[in-house]
Amino acid sequence: MQSKIYNWGIIGLGKIAKKFATDLQSVERANLKAVASRSIEKAEDFAQDFHAENFYGSYTELINSPEIDVIYIATPHVFHKELTVECLKAKKAVLCEKAFGMNKAEVEEMIATAKKENVFLMEALWTHFTPHYNSVLEIIQQKKYGKVKSLTADFGFKAPLDFNKRLFNKKLGGGSLLDIGIYPVFAALTCIGMPQKIDASAQMSSTGIDEECVINFEYKNEVTASLKSTLLEKTPTECVIELENATVKLTSRFHQPPSKIEITLTNGDTQTIDFPVHTLGYNFEAIHVQEMLDLNRIESTIMTFEKSLNLISLLDEIRNKIGLTY
Structure with missing residues (x-):
């Protein structure tokens, strides 16, 4: 039986983060250690609402906290790659919201960083775990x-x-x-x-x-x-x-x-x-992340790197067809 308690951090405190934090409370061996927003007031309110032990007014402060094991990134898509890379280099496991990155090049860099740093990374496509x-x-x-x-x-x-x-x-x-x-x-x-x-x-x-x-x-x-x-x-x-x-x-x-x-x-x-289901459904992906960390894996056995690369490749080609560039 695994007994390790995983200290979670949450970066980006919008609607999805609130849903995830709600369900994280039902996950065994999960502890919401800290949350971070660009607004310290928002971070403090979120921490109070979801019983987080600490809160920060900058993402980097949370990322550099030695107490954090795994970070859930719930910011807008455009910040996913930069924050994921920063987390991985700080040896923090990452569960990053979809869309994983803005394009395939970003996703490739995120995956390459996870492999180089030997740290777990997964796209938070929660449907796959329901x-x-x-x-x-x-x-x-x-x-x-x-x-x-x-x-x-x-x-x-x-x-x-x-x-x-x-x-x-x-x-x-x-x-x-x-x-x-x-x-x-x-x-x-x-x-x-x-x-x-x-x-x-x-x-x-x-x-x-x-x-x-x-x-x-x-x-x-x-x-x-x-x-x-x-x-x-x-x-x-x-x-x-x-x-x-x-x-x-x-x-x-x-x-x-x-x-x-x-x-x-x-x-x-x-x-x-x-x-x-008696939760919002985000608990299933959190449970899987902890199972992967128990096994010292850097890649999910379900939402694999290949699957994320295939998904972003499809999104890139669709955007090319409709003339959408960021």
Whole structure:
């Protein structure tokens, strides 16, 4: 039995950090040691809300704290690479929010640094660790209902039109693709693999980011994936996978628990599987990180470096197709 307590630090204290900190409280052997923001007042408030022992008004102070074992980075995408490299050089394990970096070159540098420093690094694509999503992957991998024929996935919500906010700010890596489009792309990657052909189109905002992105992947044997992300409207946010002998649907907000899986056989019979989860779902990735640290690994066995490189390669090619450069 492992008994080591892992001292966590959190950098970037926005909405996702609050959700992660909430779930971290349910993780055995996890202690929220410190949090950091560019605003010391924000850091202090966050520390009080989530019972962190220490708080800092600069990221570097937290990174250099000798008490910290692992750092969760939840800043805007554009700061991920720089902060990850700084953490790794300080011998701090890193769980970094998606999108991992702004492009493949950044992700390659992050991974190279983890290998050079011999320190654990993982992209925080939390969906990959949730029970409902892994159940679907198991169905596909075991070919329980035959091979995949097509996949359709969307993610959309009506974002308040505020050009000062991150989502519409090009300097902060705004846009639908990197923020929410990554989930449908990830679904296609993990359920089918790397496509042979990519087509994409987008509606751009006056600030130069993609308000909406429509993506089509083509694979061999006429297998396809139809993907969409949008900041203009609320969409079903479902993932539907057509197999040879059944249709598997991850119901609304497919990327997060609690979620249901609806399986409809070709004869019309339908089965619904519930996956009750009593957290927000971020605890699963935190548990995995600690398991990897227990084994002295520098790379996840699930969200591997190769998977992160493939994912950012797809996002880069989509951005190239729609003419989005940062």
